[in-house]
Amino acid sequence: MLKRSYGYALLMGIVAAMLLVLMLDDPEGRQRAFRAFQETQQAIAARLLFPQIRQSAQVVGMEAVDVGAERGLLVVRNEAGLWYAPPIEDVQQERAPQSLDQSVLESAALALTRLWAERWLEVSPDGLAQYGLQPPQYRFRFRARLADDPKELLEATLEIGNLNPENVAYYMYISTAAEENLHVYLIRRQTVDMLLSMLTASYSVTPSDESPMGDRVGTPVS
């Protein structure tokens, strides 16, 4: 019979050998795979793009442009909270609230509170073309008052590209400060269609590179 101490020594030796082999078997690779998995899980998680906008009433100005068709519409809220199209020289004629479909415009504002990213992809600027974002198909700019601090204004430009291959979501990215890698979001088609329905609220303009929104969003709002 083997002595007990030898037995323990043998067992300890086996344990040490097991640990050694496991350590030699590229534990860093395992770690990398684990991190990649975590990133994937993070990528899957849906996220609300503008949590600061909780109600459509916070949105004070919107501009939608069909880049290919070179037409668009810029609207702002008046004191009564109704949408109107301000005059822009050589670009847009003034339209009173009564001549615009307020429900469509309100739906577009409401859509901004529901912009959930089904998924996001990290893309280099060179890779935007495959998502129809170089140039974008549509451009949507807006200004909104922050929920926590109504004196502060949030302004963003959404670049909207192609539908995804399943035709259920649009590719979109938020044009902000220059980034090395952009986040391209997949947004449900119905939500984006609500934004783009603004283009059918019947007004045609010629888009310009310099948005006139900056001059207009100062229109007093209640």
Added chain:
Amino acid sequence: MNAQNPTSASLREKLTAWAGVVGGIALVLAGLLYLLTGQLSAAVFVCVLVGVGGLSAWVWGNPDEFQAWLAGRQTRYGTASVLVTVLFVGLIAYAYVLVDRANITADLTRVQRYTLNAPTREAISQLRERGFRVQLVGFFTRNKLREQEAADLITRQYEAEGRGVIEVLYIDPDEEPDLAARYNYQPGFDGTFALVVLDEQGQPFVREMEEGGQPRYMTLYLGEPTERNITTGLKTVASAGAFKVYFTVGHGERSLTQVDDNGISRLRASLEGQGIAAEELPLAEVKRVPEDADLVLIVGAWQPLSEAEVQALDEYLQRGGRLGIFADPPILEAAIVGEAANRFLAEGTPFSDYLWDEFGVRLRDAFVIETQPDLVNGSEWMPIINTIAPHTIMSDVRDEPISMRFARPITLVDAPDERQGRYMREPLLFTSEASFGEANIEEFLTNSRVEYNPAEGDIPGPLLVGVTVRRQLEFQEEVQPRLVIIGDSDVLKNEYVKSVPGNVFLWTDVVDWLTGFSEAVSFAPVSDPTLLKLVVSAQERKTIAVVTMIVLPGLVLLSGLAVWWYRRRL
């Protein structure tokens, strides 16, 4: 000061002993929760705190018992038992990790569900022998990660069995829409596979280049990643060139190379997409149908066949040949504008007589007029094919409308003689009851007038415009000739084949029935619905984990505690 109330000391000892037990259980629970959730959650932290607190209380309140427990016989042997158990579990876990990393698998299912079937291995072997390399392309978005995991169980087997002949590529269509488009991704393909043949450089064969310079690869859509679908695809590739379809020429037939709406170039593309070769057959020149012909098609001929050509076709059919005839009525647009009228299968011509004498089928010198109010495209020349007879040929076509234009009615023999009686004629397509066959073509050409007039030979609807012919008790025959006769060739023209699903189904089903192509390339793997599935949902995994890691050990622990408590009372 040291003198304590014995009752109070006893109570403290009891309480702290129980605190030690609770502490031990809390530590075990903390370990289980950590293993289960994989994170140091608040619950784990609380359990650890309770555990350490309980054990500390035991050490503080009952140090003698703690010391005795450490040095005691039970503890010594118990510790050795724990050590051996831990080592045993460790060895099992270690062996599992090694096997997992070495990707060693063993199929322990009763019917070898996770082992490729013999026909699959044979198909892969054929691919290798014929020098093919293929790529299995799986389309999986992030929403289909679990399905991808399940598919990978199968595709890894193909990849291993292929030993370089089969590659597997997964594409996330959301992340790589351009790449997915190259492989002809369509909405609804998420979670499915396609098959691509690779060239010598390992690149997929290009079907066409798009305007932006993007290639479109030649892909064979497989559907769900099952062994049946994948192997059928592999067999299709492996059988490329093994099937050959000839299209007769020299009688004004529709052209395989004509790409406009009136041509039939799409038929060639669809055949070649399945690995079936398509060639023209100048019957008058070759005199004999080639031996490698699996099917001869006559699509839209205008001039009648000569006696010699009819003999060549007869000889071909008598050796088990397959023939498809798509014949227009004598009246065509060309005749209306003064060109030579269609004389193909005109009554009294050799081929018409042959079809009647041999098979008991005759195409009438008439054309179908539709009188139903809901006309197709508002045209009375386009019969409504609303009665499709039950037939094995029509796998998918029954619910899809079929477009025809200037259809020709067919008559079958009522009392077949001995020669005709060797064949079975099965009706395939009927027009509506409201339609009729206009037989007075002369009047139509002269006055452009159509009117149902039975006295002048007009035929009442519904009219038979499609029929199949085969030998009676075919399975007992050595040679098995088959015919499909359709009273219209527009049904196959590019205009309809590209836009009317019913016509596509009719075409593929007819070719399939005549050549036996599907039968040759499809196979049914062994399946047993009673088998346990090896891929379980997240919820099922969680339930299994709770049962094996908490419920079962918990029951053992509880029974141990119960025994200990009972024996202590004795």
